[in-house]
Amino acid sequence: MAQENKKQVEQITDMEVDFAQWYTDVCKKAELIDYSSVKGLFILRPYGYAIWENVQKELDSKFKATGHENVYLPLLIPESLLEKEKNHVEGFAPECAWVTFGGSEPLEERLCIRPTSETLFCEHYANIIHSWRDLPKLYNQWCSVLRWEKTSRPFLRHREFLWQEGHTMHATAEEAIEETERMLEIYADFCENTLAMPVVKGKKTDKEKFSGAEATYTVECMMHDKKALQGGTSHYFGDGFARAFDITFTGKDNRQQYPHQTSWGVSTRLIGGIIMTHGDNNGLILPPRIAPIQIMVIPVAQHKPGVLDAAAAVVSRLSAAGFRVKSDTSDQSPGWKFAEYEMKGVPLRLELGPKDIENHQCVLVRRDNGEKVFASLDQLEETVSKLLDSAHHALYSKAKRTLEDNTYPCSTLEEVRETMSARGGFAKAMWCGDLACEQRMKDEAGVSSRCIPFAQENLGDTCAICGKPAHHMVYWGVAY
């Protein structure tokens, strides 16, 4: 990096010095986010929101391809409706923001801003589900939700955040469970193949599952600082909500019965995950498949004749080939621009100056590893496509190595405690299934159960905490 441009980047704290500060610096400096005057309510700036738009576009097409339809349900939930399912209300009521006035009039019943919409979907489903012909209902909603939490951090913990929430109803438990698994697979595939974030797929323990769910499935990712981030969750509710909301249907056998329910969601937290999985001390590194700008074209000596025209021609060629490409023709120096888009994590920089034009070539520089190639303009589309693909795979492999290198099989609580406090990361350890042991792991080793992975390994026959017979191998860690 040119000396004169060090200043831009100096404002980003090194992650080894202070990881939390590095993270906040990147969010602010890369113009992903801004603060509002209300604590916990953030502004998604164009560059940050564009990442979310790409998340939406990609996931929405996967949802539609699997038969889901989008709907929009109200922002506000009457208190009495929220209270219909006991476990659910206990989980969410303490975090609700309450509307008590409409204009100058106090409301007869206070309304909470949705923290999640199970209760609203159930009220609607009770109206529209009557017969087996009405099933399955495969609905999804893109919206914002609000949870009045004490602490806040960009993307990771907003009082208001954007997400999608799928809510489905099925004739049988089997179908509903299948749906829960299908959606978890979609999340896992999306994390790995679009965001280049390797995941551990598994089931949450009862302690960690969603309020009101029978089972919660999760994809867990590991960040640079070795902490866990839950990438997405998928819940199976059985017929608990259906009973509480009196949703019944007449089966093919003419019998009245309760449908079985799921919900599943991912949120803007994923953007926090991208930053903390791939970023470095020069700023953001965006995986090419989600980057709002995949290629930034930077003209060199742009005052010389032909340079801006050649840059514009390259932009329209790459854009026509389906790439997300821009050029910066402002009067800042090329060095300033190099540093700027490095900091903003654009996967590929394309430099084009008079000499390059003469030689019918350009310079391509990968953000993830700094690799620099001189490329002929003849096969430009092909070269760019290969470099972006290589960048995706390199980012994935690097993150996968981080995950594997920092996952430690442990056979006792003591070993978990020592390993975690010395190195962080995930501990794999056997567990008897008792809440008491899970609680001891939390209290004594400082880690929570991340999931019971689908890919079980037998690390021993006894629980690492109490020594009784083990039933599950569990991933443990410190989570965001």
Added chain:
Amino acid sequence: MAQENKKQVEQITDMEVDFAQWYTDVCKKAELIDYSSVKGLFILRPYGYAIWENVQKELDSKFKATGHENVYLPLLIPESLLEKEKNHVEGFAPECAWVTFGGSEPLEERLCIRPTSETLFCEHYANIIHSWRDLPKLYNQWCSVLRWEKTSRPFLRHREFLWQEGHTMHATAEEAIEETERMLEIYADFCENTLAMPVVKGKKTDKEKFSGAEATYTVECMMHDKKALQGGTSHYFGDGFARAFDITFTGKDNRQQYPHQTSWGVSTRLIGGIIMTHGDNNGLILPPRIAPIQIMVIPVAQHKPGVLDAAAAVVSRLSAAGFRVKSDTSDQSPGWKFAEYEMKGVPLRLELGPKDIENHQCVLVRRDNGEKVFASLDQLEETVSKLLDSAHHALYSKAKRTLEDNTYPCSTLEEVRETMSARGGFAKAMWCGDLACEQRMKDEAGVSSRCIPFAQENLGDTCAICGKPAHHMVYWGVAY
């Protein structure tokens, strides 16, 4: 329509009998909307939401093509922030829903759910605009807003509704005014060429303009019942908000100055407009360019060998050609299906039975005029494309005729009163520009000013109300 299927449609009240009931019946029966347990909060069902998704897709690409970027700002506005611009708060505070509790704690300052976001954008702009290099800022936001109104009606008046709100900042008044006009043109073009809704473009009077704006521009449409519906509005704010929020920038001349601002929006009201512009007594009629399903394929005698395969083949051909196409292979009768998709306003029905397959043809029936053609499967894509285009133009022409046939030049207040009470529609009449006259028109003729159209005509030299010199020709009418 087959006799046996009359029942489906009998549940829709004739519009000549009760227009309001016809409208509500269509919204419910076509499954566009459902009610929630809170008055004024509606549920957009998949078919209704899919129309909104098409509105979003189309407009969003027009916004991006004109340099706008999407952002997301918070849902909640502190009371003190809302109060910063005097006229604005007076317009909106009476309709705000107020959050007073976060969890179990009362808030120090109450927060309103955004009724519109000018104040939030201004707070953000004050943070990020410093130099002429930071301008223009061309931002847009897709979100829901809340206005606690007394009455409610599907799509036309929701307490919570979905919309987009553009908010832009410019270095000069000229640039800002140009932007206001550019966005109004985009709305007019969208209404006419996508929704087949002819518009009258013009400026609002001071009485009817947006709270806090210097000028409001509008596109006004006429519904079946001759009432006006505001399709979209675009506001020029001058530097009023900038002064109130202390947003300044250093110009190229090194002078500190205030930027000039616009905002513009359309909402789910447009869906109400589509229904009331095109629908008939058999239900919805959707313009092809916005219809979620453009072609519904209905197999006839589907139990016979080859029919379902042929239907599936047609669906994949049309889908590959870029049409939005579905087939209904449920066990309902073809007659039931014909009536169902007629009611749901699908622009084109494609019938395909054993005899058609034998003759290598299908039957195509237009929803808008009932025209039925036998089409060879060879040129199917071309035929479908032509029919959909014809349907669009026919719908537009019909609506244009309605608008023209029901717009009456009037030279006195008395003539406006008589014409409006006898026939409804729009009155065109000259106006001196005084609020008092506008108010008299409202009180005595029961109509409000819809707009001062850009296309001015000179209908006389004196104000139709007071007889003093006239300055404008105004459209008057009853509005939704």
